[in-house]
Amino acid sequence: MSLLIRNALVYDGSGAAPMKADVAVEGGAIVGVGPDLPVRADEVRDAGGLALAPGFIDVHTHDDAVALEADGLHPKLSQGVTTVVTGNCGISLAPSPMAGREAPPPPLDLIGEAAAYRFPRFVDFLDALRAFTPGCNVVPLVGHHVLRARAMADLARPAADHEIEAMRADLAEALAAGAAGLSTGLAYPPARHATTDEIAALAADVAAAGRIWTTHMRDERLGVVSSVAETLDVARRSGVRTLISHHKCCGEAAFGLSATTLAMIETARKTMPIDLDLYPYTASSTVLIETFARDSRKVTVSWSDPHPEMAGRDLAEICAEWGVDQNEAIGRLRPGGAIYHQMDDGDLERILAYPPTLVGSDGLPRDKRPHPRLWGAFPRVLGHYARDKGVISLQTAIAKMTGQTAKTLHLADRGRIAPGCKADLVLFDPAAIHDAADYDHPVRPAEGIAGVWVNGVLAWAEGAPTDAPRAGQVLAA
Numbered sequence: 001m002s003l004l005i006r007n008a009l010v011y012d013g014s015g016a017a018p019m020k021a022d023v024a025v026e027g028g029a030i031v032g033v034g035p036d037l038p039v040r041a042d043e044v045r046d047a048g049g050l051a052l053a054p055g056f057i058d059v060h061t062h063d064d065a066v067a068l069e070a071d072g073l074h075p076k077l078s079q080g081v082t083t084v085v086t087g088n089c090g091i092s093l094a095p096s097p098m099a100g101r102e103a104p105p106p107p108l109d110l111i112g113e114a115a116a117y118r119f120p121r122f123v124d125f126l127d128a129l130r131a132f133t134p135g136c137n138v139v140p141l142v143g144h145h146v147l148r149a150r151a152m153a154d155l156a157r158p159a160a161d162h163e164i165e166a167m168r169a170d171l172a173e174a175l176a177a178g179a180a181g182l183s184t185g186l187a188y189p190p191a192r193h194a195t196t197d198e199i200a201a202l203a204a205d206v207a208a209a210g211r212i213w214t215t216h217m218r219d220e221r222l223g224v225v226s227s228v229a230e231t232l233d234v235a236r237r238s239g240v241r242t243l244i245s246h247h248k249c250c251g252e253a254a255f256g257l258s259a260t261t262l263a264m265i266e267t268a269r270k271t272m273p274i275d276l277d278l279y280p281y282t283a284s285s286t287v288l289i290e291t292f293a294r295d296s297r298k299v300t301v302s303w304s305d306p307h308p309e310m311a312g313r314d315l316a317e318i319c320a321e322w323g324v325d326q327n328e329a330i331g332r333l334r335p336g337g338a339i340y341h342q343m344d345d346g347d348l349e350r351i352l353a354y355p356p357t358l359v360g361s362d363g364l365p366r367d368k369r370p371h372p373r374l375w376g377a378f379p380r381v382l383g384h385y386a387r388d389k390g391v392i393s394l395q396t397a398i399a400k401m402t403g404q405t406a407k408t409l410h411l412a413d414r415g416r417i418a419p420g421c422k423a424d425l426v427l428f429d430p431a432a433i434h435d436a437a438d439y440d441h442p443v444r445p446a447e448g449i450a451g452v453w454v455n456g457v458l459a460w461a462e463g464a465p466t467d468a469p470r471a472g473q474v475l476a477a
């Protein structure tokens with residue numbers, strides 16, 4: 001099956017200015033790029049001058065479980081995403097942490113309930129993904145929370161040496177199976193008591209395997225500066241390639257600290273491979289945690305197992321209705337999740353404009369009332385932040401979702417429109433693209449996306465999935 005897309009404005013993913021060109025695809029790969037290609041193809045499509053970019057790489061997802069569902073990656077395909085990095089923030093579906101437990105300890109319940117954690121080893125998860133064929137390509141990380149929960153019954157303490165050895169054995173299995181790297185989430189209860197030494201020991205194994213460490217840092221509020229210092233310390237000691245996840249400064253007291261953190265990162269980058277990503281919203285979302293709610297202007301409940309009727313409700317209203325304080329309400333609503341309005345657009349724009357920063361969604365696909373980033377993150381950067389606000393150029397925005405991301409993840413044949421690269425492509429209207437999902441209507445597909453190809457297969461077109469078979473691949477390291 002060959003495809004020729006004619007008359008496109010090609011953004012090749014390198015950050016270079018676009019050029020009018022045709023793109024020829026054969027056997028799932030790009031075989032030619034240039035003006036007026038003299039190529040015959042089974043299918044010819046006139047792009048009508050629309051923008052053609054490499055399929056977006058969502059560098060920060062929690063799509064582990066939904067990658068195994070037929071329509072689970074539709075929120076991503078609808079935005080032009082063709083590759084998702086799973087297993088972030090310490091949370092991965094494998095290897096299973098369920099021995100001796102009835103429920104996955106929060107935040108592992110963000111991606112699935114007990115039954116979802118059914119893979120004894122990391123390789124079993126990858127085998128299941130391959131057998132299923134996901135809707136997008138998957139770059140799988142293994143999460144520190146599950147390693148820790150397998151090694152320790154009581155997570156509220158530092159790990160002993162033999163427990164770190166047990167984590168290292170599981171990590172070795174995951175890396176051998178093809179995990180792209182290790183993620184940690186030191187802000188979360190299962191890892192809060194993990195020492196810097198514990199993380200450095202694991203990071204050294206990741207470095208030895210040539211893989212990447214992604215970190216949801218210990219503190220993204222007033223302590224964000226010391227968290228960056230800890231991150232750089234681990235990177236220096238282990239030599240690991242490091243990706244700081246969803247960089248942000250939460251709570252009014254921390255507004256503006258990104259000037260300091262980016263300066264630290266910039267200095268460190270002179271001697272170490274440090275990158276970072278962000279999602280383009282001033283509200284975060286995760287499980288219900290008292291300290292996260294405390295620093296927020298507004299908190300919206302996104303899901304609650306004991307009180308499902310409260311999804312979408314304002315936490316302050318719930319407190320008033322129940323006549324209880326915030327902590328008591330959170331206790332009653334848990335297990336549950338929330339959206340925390342707690343960032344400043346000035347920090348967001350500064351971080352987005354910083355050249356090394358990549359774009360991710362951090363979408364939570366299981367939430368009843370999800371944060372709109374699940375359906376809108378990429379079009380929001382292209383429309384709101386690049387075209388409308390001019391924070392970065394369109395070609396820079398695209399590079400932060402494609403070529404730059406592929407480079408950081410060591411994906412040699414993704415993220416570029418060039419001969420030899422896989423035909424992950426998105427065709428969109430630069431004048432019309434925008435995120436339609438917002439906090440009031442969080443599951444609306446973005447507008448302006450004309451077509452999305454995964455490995456040469458048209459997977460999404462004109463606002464809906466096609467009936468082509470799923471074409472995603474597991475991009476094991």
Ligand SMILES: [Zn+2]
Binds near residue numbers: 088089185216245246
């Ligand atoms: Zn996170």
